[in-house]
Amino acid sequence: MAPEPRAHANLIDRYLIAAEISGIEPILLLNKTDLLNDLNRAWLEPLLALYQDIGYTILHASTTERQGLVELKARLDERISVFVGQSGVGKSSLVNTLLPGVDLRTGALSEQSGKGKHTTTTARLFHLPDGGDLIDSPGIREFALWHMSPDEVLEGFREFAPYVGHCRFRDCQHEREPGCALKQAIEEGNITEQRFQSYKMILNSVDEKL
Structure with missing residues (x-):
């Protein structure tokens, strides 16, 4: 950069x-x-x-x-x-x-x-x-991750790792579900809101191509 x-x-x-x-x-x-x-x-x-x-x-x-x-x-x-x-x-x-x-x-x-x-x-x-x-490599202005699954996108955020699999619901979408471990980590300052929003944006772009 x-x-x-x-x-x-x-x-x-x-x-x-x-x-x-x-x-x-x-x-x-x-x-x-x-x-x-x-x-x-x-x-x-x-x-x-x-x-x-x-x-x-x-x-x-x-x-x-x-x-x-x-x-x-x-x-x-x-x-x-x-x-x-x-x-x-x-x-x-x-x-x-x-x-x-x-x-x-x-x-x-x-x-x-x-x-x-x-x-x-x-x-x-x-x-x-x-x-x-x-x-x-050639310079770019966009970099897509269409070949990746939602689970791989989640795994790519290394600071999320301690909280993955600890939500109350197994199919938690990390939105408004009660007992979301990622949301709790944000509230406690262990995950930044900026990185979480980046995760959601990337996840949405992947979902559009699935």
């Missing part, structure tokens, strides 16, 4: 669900930290704090200021990794910096929309000099 284009929590949650269900270790990387200012910090810092409290690893990087790249490279070495995210968050710029000589095409944000332009159109595999492989 990056300060620009603005990161959307629901899109991040979709990526996290896919990673959790696939057994992939997800790491959230805030790229382009050189673009941080008082305006975007106001929404970025609470967003990052939310995921950090859940237990996700947060990294920061800037290819312009060459910050955070050593730690990022250490995370990539001897692993198979993939960069995913919105168009314009700087995935290809990171590849160019980590692998000098690759020279992937990069693009500026659209002046009209503030959204990224699609400069990577196919996934590409790179071999890291110190071992490991890195996949640079």
